[in-house]
Amino acid sequence: MTKNDKITEDRIFDAATDVFEEQGLSGARMQEIANRAGINKALLHYYYRSKDRLFEAVFNRLAGKMFDRFITALDNEMSLQQKLEHFYHEHITFLQKHPKLPGFVLHEINQNPERLLNAFGNEQLQRIRDNLFAQLDAEIAAGHIAPIDKPQFLANLLALSVFPFAARNMLELVLQDTDFNFDDFINQRKTLLPEFMMNAVRAK
Amino acid sequence: MTKNDKITEDRIFDAATDVFEEQGLSGARMQEIANRAGINKALLHYYYRSKDRLFEAVFNRLAGKMFDRFITALDNEMSLQQKLEHFYHEHITFLQKHPKLPGFVLHEINQNPERLLNAFGNEQLQRIRDNLFAQLDAEIAAGHIAPIDKPQFLANLLALSVFPFAARNMLELVLQDTDFNFDDFINQRKTLLPEFMMNAVRAK
DNA sequence: GTCTATAGAAGGATAGAC
DNA sequence: GTCTATCCTTCTATAGAC
Numbered sequence: 001m002t003k004n005d006k007i008t009e010d011r012i013f014d015a016a017t018d019v020f021e022e023q024g025l026s027g028a029r030m031q032e033i034a035n036r037a038g039i040n041k042a043l044l045h046y047y048y049r050s051k052d053r054l055f056e057a058v059f060n061r062l063a064g065k066m067f068d069r070f071i072t073a074l075d076n077e078m079s080l081q082q083k084l085e086h087f088y089h090e091h092i093t094f095l096q097k098h099p100k101l102p103g104f105v106l107h108e109i110n111q112n113p114e115r116l117l118n119a120f121g122n123e124q125l126q127r128i129r130d131n132l133f134a135q136l137d138a139e140i141a142a143g144h145i146a147p148i149d150k151p152q153f154l155a156n157l158l159a160l161s162v163f164p165f166a167a168r169n170m171l172e173l174v175l176q177d178t179d180f181n182f183d184d185f186i187n188q189r190k191t192l193l194p195e196f197m198m199n200a201v202r203a204k
Numbered sequence: 205m206t207k208n209d210k211i212t213e214d215r216i217f218d219a220a221t222d223v224f225e226e227q228g229l230s231g232a233r234m235q236e237i238a239n240r241a242g243i244n245k246a247l248l249h250y251y252y253r254s255k256d257r258l259f260e261a262v263f264n265r266l267a268g269k270m271f272d273r274f275i276t277a278l279d280n281e282m283s284l285q286q287k288l289e290h291f292y293h294e295h296i297t298f299l300q301k302h303p304k305l306p307g308f309v310l311h312e313i314n315q316n317p318e319r320l321l322n323a324f325g326n327e328q329l330q331r332i333r334d335n336l337f338a339q340l341d342a343e344i345a346a347g348h349i350a351p352i353d354k355p356q357f358l359a360n361l362l363a364l365s366v367f368p369f370a371a372r373n374m375l376e377l378v379l380q381d382t383d384f385n386f387d388d389f390i391n392q393r394k395t396l397l398p399e400f401m402m403n404a405v406r407a408k
Numbered sequence: 409g410t411c412t413a414t415a416g417a418a419g420g421a422t423a424g425a426c
Numbered sequence: 427g428t429c430t431a432t433c434c435t436t437c438t439a440t441a442g443a444c
Binding site: 023024025026027100103105106107109110111113116117122125126129149151152154155156158159160162163164166167169170171173174175176177178180185188189192196197199200201202204 | 227228229230231304307309310311313314315317320321326329330333353355356358359360362363364366367368370371373374375377378379380381382384389392393396400401403404405406408
Binding site: 040 | 427428429430431
């Protein structure tokens with residue numbers, strides 16, 4: 001593979017990433033991907049054979065990236081409070097760089113749940129889950145937090161960071177004519193959410 | 205309009221609702237809508253002229269329904285605690301009957317934010333928002349809850365109820381091999397979430 | 409109002425020259 | 427490796443019979 005190969009293949013991949021993220025699989029057009037990559041349609045097929053294969057490559061990359069971030073942000077030996085601070089800071093900073101990712105991944109998973117299984121091995125994912133759950137058990141046993149259903153905790157944890165990105169347009173509509181500013185709003189959440197979660201679950 | 209007209213038009217509308225909710229605008233096929241309605245493609249155009257118009261009718265109906273529910277569940281004179289209990293019970297019960305609605309509406313709004321403006325007048329929406337915000341101000345002034353940014357409160361309120369429906373497949377993957385059951389999980393949230401929110405914001 | 413048949417456009421994919 | 431030209435399928439939309 002020559003250097004030029006690599007460049008073109010990357011340009012295609014990057015353009016496809018943008019288009020698929022914006023429009024989804026069924027909404028994306030090969031012509032638009034070619035245009036944005038600055039090449040023609042035939043080359044897309046030369047490198048990726050079909051729209052489905054190109055999509056698969058992009059999806060696996062993006063979904064993998066997102067889950068890797070969950071993992072590195074959660075997999076450490078901090079106390080729950082520290083872990084929440086670390087998680088929300090890392091995770092929200094990541095989503096700020098990829099604001100369309102949540103909506104994209106959620107939509108495509110709903111279209112075809114099997115895709116997730118191909119995107120990455122789930123041993124890793126389950127290890128993280130078990131880690132977090134063990135920590136919750138320990139903190140409950142130590143009396144730091146109130147007994148709480150662990151899946152509920154996990155769902156709330158993710159909902160609070162992910163949802164605003166997927167629902168940005170809705171929020172902006174509801175809050176129009178106020179001084180709402182999405183970027184400021186998101187930055188605030190990096191510190192507000194750890195506090196919010198801790199208050200919600202702290203033992204009384 | 206004869207009785208038969210109405211029946212056919214409704215069958216089309218219902219079939220279109222199902223297909224669009226599942227596959228989105230770009231993923232839906234007129235042929236599949238016709239099949240599910242038990243009529244042929246030509247009739248779709250006879251009644252709705254084009255795919256876009258049919259979609260618009262369906263979207264406006266669904267989005268309107270969802271927002272109406274927000275509104276009736278929030279627009280009342282209860283205390284904050286009661287309001288949260290009422291809201292989550294009503295809203296989650298509604299979403300249980302329309303589990304694909306959140307993913308659908310979020311996706312289509314991201315594709316075309318203008319759609320929201322046509323779906324309903326926003327005076328109503330803003331009235332509710334202002335109501336809720338006024339109540340939050342009052343509860344803060346009365347010392348019942350800690351000072352909190354109102355848009356943050358609203359975002360958290362919605363995130364906690366809506367997100368699990370949009371992310372069901374993801375949750376089920378992460379929690380596979382546990383005794384996770386989505387329906388039970390959702391039912392629990394009707395009572396867990398009011399408590400969770402109140403703990404999170406209660407004055408200390 | 410409903411159907412069959414088909415037009416016409418759009419989009420994914422390939423052939424073949426360079 | 428990259429392009430132009432074109433094929434072929436899919437899909438929306440319409441014409442016209444009943």
